[in-house]
Amino acid sequence: MEMINVSIAVMAGTPTDTEMGVNLIKASSLSSQQIIPVSISKNPREQTLFQTRSYDERHAAIKKIVNVLKKKNVSYLFVYCNSLSSAIDFELLADTLNIPIVTPFMIYKDIAHHYQKVGVLTANAQGSAGIEKVMVHSNPKISVLTVANISWVEAVEKKLEPPKIILRYGLLETIAFFENNRTEAIIIGCTHFPYFLADYQKYTELPCIDAGEAMIETMIEYFKTTDKH
Structure with missing residues (x-):
């Protein structure tokens, strides 16, 4: 092209x-x-x-x-x-x-049609509510489980090493939460989070989706x- x-x-x-x-x-x-x-x-x-x-x-x-x-x-x-x-x-x-x-959010509308239950990582409650709203309106049968933590954003802003962010700021626990609740995928619902996405993905077989x-x-x-x- x-x-x-x-x-x-x-x-x-x-x-x-x-x-x-x-x-x-x-x-x-x-x-x-x-x-x-x-x-x-x-x-x-x-x-x-x-x-x-x-x-x-x-x-x-x-x-x-x-x-x-x-x-x-x-x-x-x-x-x-x-x-x-x-x-x-x-x-x-x-x-x-x-x-x-x-x-x-334009991307999440489409993603919602491919799953029945997803986990979402966000920066704050504003992001969580917005992503849940757009996905549920697109697919009323979907369940959206969210975890928000502005500390992850601040760690990225400080340019801490991705493995340290994963281990020190509770991100491993989010994987356990999503897996225990049988989500089918994890939405990376903050544009800061691709910074540590590759390392996060290493700890789970669930697809981690960046828009x-x-x-x-x-x-x-x-x-x-x-x-x-």
Whole structure:
């Protein structure tokens, strides 16, 4: 496939997952002329505070940012943050502002049809609630078991070694919990967590699913559709 030249804004909760989103795009066939990183907050706890503000405040703040991005000729918005995707109705924003927006939640809608019971690792309760909502609405028969811990996010922000994060912050216990409850897969429901995903996967035969690559594929399809018009 030929490299596609588009202008993409990568929006995430903190500079760390924003950078991870940028790197994901750079490693794909989406070679944009310009990638604009947009971090909503300085750190994970500040981001959680933002996500727990009133919906009108959150929506107005993100809408203002997207309008500024459009003035910079941004063609697409890549929202690389699960809890932020839960805090904002990006589908409504995409329709209102007429800009294609890709979020992890678009991927979870499809994943939900393939399982009856899944485990989910998230950064905070905002992410947990949002992922459960989108999956249950997509598949009313699915059971969603979630474990949230902002300490995992902070450990990634500090760039601790992945094996140490797994062993010191209770992640092995989450595997035991999910396996004992007979989940069929584990959703990596925070964009910080691919940082330790390879090490986490070593401890379980359950498939650990990261939405990142599917988000890239969705972005490419969006571009193809838009390009035809």
